[in-house]
Amino acid sequence: MGRFTFFLLTFVGLAVVYSLRTYQTIEVKNERFDFEKAKKAHADKVKEIEELKKMQAALYAPKVEKVEVEATGPLVELTTPQLQRGHDLYAKCVVCHGKSGEGKKSQNAPAIGGQHDWYIVTQLQAMKDGVRVNKVMDPYLKKLENQEFADLAAYISKLPKIWAK
Numbered sequence: 001m002g003r004f005t006f007f008l009l010t011f012v013g014l015a016v017v018y019s020l021r022t023y024q025t026i027e028v029k030n031e032r033f034d035f036e037k038a039k040k041a042h043a044d045k046v047k048e049i050e051e052l053k054k055m056q057a058a059l060y061a062p063k064v065e066k067v068e069v070e071a072t073g074p075l076v077e078l079t080t081p082q083l084q085r086g087h088d089l090y091a092k093c094v095v096c097h098g099k100s101g102e103g104k105k106s107q108n109a110p111a112i113g114g115q116h117d118w119y120i121v122t123q124l125q126a127m128k129d130g131v132r133v134n135k136v137m138d139p140y141l142k143k144l145e146n147q148e149f150a151d152l153a154a155y156i157s158k159l160p161k162i163w164a165k
């Protein structure tokens, strides 16, 4: 046996010992393969991964600051004296019909923003005359004149058409 062979065999021997050291034994279970169990384990893993993905997405998502824009000025540009008067009169109606005339379910008050001005006038007139019975609005309408109905209608008809859900 030459020196070279001796060296080679030693090297191979060491390599075998090293690979055996790192060799991991696989546990042998004498258990029947349970498909349902494996399926469930897989589903759980998938769910876990989904959750992790969501967490990761939330972590890297650009932060969107929710800015609540509070309307400060009037919703309609008060370019004429009539619109100004209508806006001021409408303050009394906000409780039920909402700032934008979007209506309020809790008050049974319908959306009136963006409604035709002529329709608003005829309805207010009909309510005041008792032709259309509206007990809740009665006290408000009694004090109003025809001119004020027209002013209100001019303003309300210019409000955005929004319906409160």
Ligand code: HEC
Binding pocket: 089, 090, 092, 093, 094, 095, 096, 097, 107, 108, 109, 110, 111, 112, 119, 120, 123, 124, 133, 134, 136, 137, 140, 141, 152
């Ligand atoms: C106390 C709550 C309340 C207040 C305040 C109020 N309303 Fe109403 N309004 C109602 C309710 C409730 C109705 C629906 C009545 C019905 O079913 O006929 C209504 C209906 C209306 C309608 C008819 C809508 C339609 O589609 O036929 C108009 C127009 C209206 N209101 C305008 C006004 C104006 C203008 C004011 C302010 C002067 C006002 N309301 C104040 C409760 C209110």
